[in-house]
Amino acid sequence: MRIKGVYYNNSYFKKGDIFIYTFALLLIISALIYSSAYASGKTNMTVVIEDDKGEIASYQIKGLNKEIEYTYEGENGEFCRIIIDSDGVFIEDANCPNRLCVSWGKITKPGETILCLPHRIIVRIIGEGGVDDVVS
Amino acid sequence: MMSYHNNGLKSTKKITLLSILAASAIVINYFESMLPNLAPGVKLGLSNGIIVVTLSLFGLWEALLITLIRSVTAPLLSGNPMGIAFSLPAGICSTLIMAILFKYDNKHFSTPGISAAGAITHNLVQLSMASIMYGTFGLFTTYLPIMMFSGLLTGVFIGIMSFILVNRIKKLFV
Numbered sequence: 001m002r003i004k005g006v007y008y009n010n011s012y013f014k015k016g017d018i019f020i021y022t023f024a025l026l027l028i029i030s031a032l033i034y035s036s037a038y039a040s041g042k043t044n045m046t047v048v049i050e051d052d053k054g055e056i057a058s059y060q061i062k063g064l065n066k067e068i069e070y071t072y073e074g075e076n077g078e079f080c081r082i083i084i085d086s087d088g089v090f091i092e093d094a095n096c097p098n099r100l101c102v103s104w105g106k107i108t109k110p111g112e113t114i115l116c117l118p119h120r121i122i123v124r125i126i127g128e129g130g131v132d133d134v135v136s
Numbered sequence: 137m138m139s140y141h142n143n144g145l146k147s148t149k150k151i152t153l154l155s156i157l158a159a160s161a162i163v164i165n166y167f168e169s170m171l172p173n174l175a176p177g178v179k180l181g182l183s184n185g186i187i188v189v190t191l192s193l194f195g196l197w198e199a200l201l202i203t204l205i206r207s208v209t210a211p212l213l214s215g216n217p218m219g220i221a222f223s224l225p226a227g228i229c230s231t232l233i234m235a236i237l238f239k240y241d242n243k244h245f246s247t248p249g250i251s252a253a254g255a256i257t258h259n260l261v262q263l264s265m266a267s268i269m270y271g272t273f274g275l276f277t278t279y280l281p282i283m284m285f286s287g288l289l290t291g292v293f294i295g296i297m298s299f300i301l302v303n304r305i306k307k308l309f310v
Contacts, residue, residue, distance in 0.1 A: 014245055015244055017246055020249050021252065024288045103173050122272060
């Protein structure tokens with residue numbers, strides 16, 4: 001009795017792999033270029049907090065001289081403590097099971113997003129103004 | 137000599153091996169969910185290795201079966217039934233991509249490369265599902281770089297591991 005194996009390879013690297021690795025690296029680079037292009041020149045940053053029904057709060061970051069603490073409280077006891085200060089926004093504490101949103105840390109650039117999947121909360125920074133305002 | 141299946145494996149042994157693979161995919165997935173998270177979407181994806189092993193030992197349909205079992209059971213076990221909406225499409229797409237690459241030309245792609253392609257597909261589909269569900273394109277630019285990079289690294293690592301595992305299993309059944 002012998003398993004031949006349907007598909008069999010006998011090495012750790014083959015030429016075709018280069019395409020796969022290049023494709024992934026190109027995706028990474030283009031995402032980085034896109035996000036930096038989107039963020040450049042945007043001076044007015046607004047933090048928008050949304051749940052599955054829509055926007056629940058928004059704060060201008062520019063000229064903020066103290067920390068703002070916003071606590072989301074859901075119907076079933078879920079909570080999400082969001083801290084907004086002069087250079088970004090982060091989720092300080094939440095009672096979701098995986099706490100990915102907390103581990104993500106602070107976001108500082110327009111276009112960046114923190115997502116809390118279990119509580120269905122989106123925190124994102126929207127950028128306005130700047131030199132290319134008319135174009136965009 | 138009588139041949140039983142496309143790979144000459146007797147039915148009972150095939151069922152046994154498949155169920156061991158399915159069980160280990162579920163258990164590995166469960167233990168992995170206990171590990172601390174480094175960043176969103178960054179996972180070791182050890183159970184993807186089981187899919188790679190199934191794919192190279194049996195083929196597409198068996199691998200899809202294991203994917204289905206794992207993608208439905210794992211979110212239920214970790215108490216997050218919503219997770220099926222992410223894990224099922226991502227799992228099926230990554231299994232399909234890996235099967236195509238294996239079948240299309242396994243002279244040109246190695247197991248680590250195929251595994252990396254599977255991991256990347258998995259992460260891309262998960263990101264797309266999240267973007268569709270939350271209606272924000274911003275997720276892509278924020279999460280894509282780190283998810284792609286981690287998918288690349290873990291995919292290659294898992295690929296090497298499953299390559300070794302495939303050869304061990306083959307020796308075991310000689």
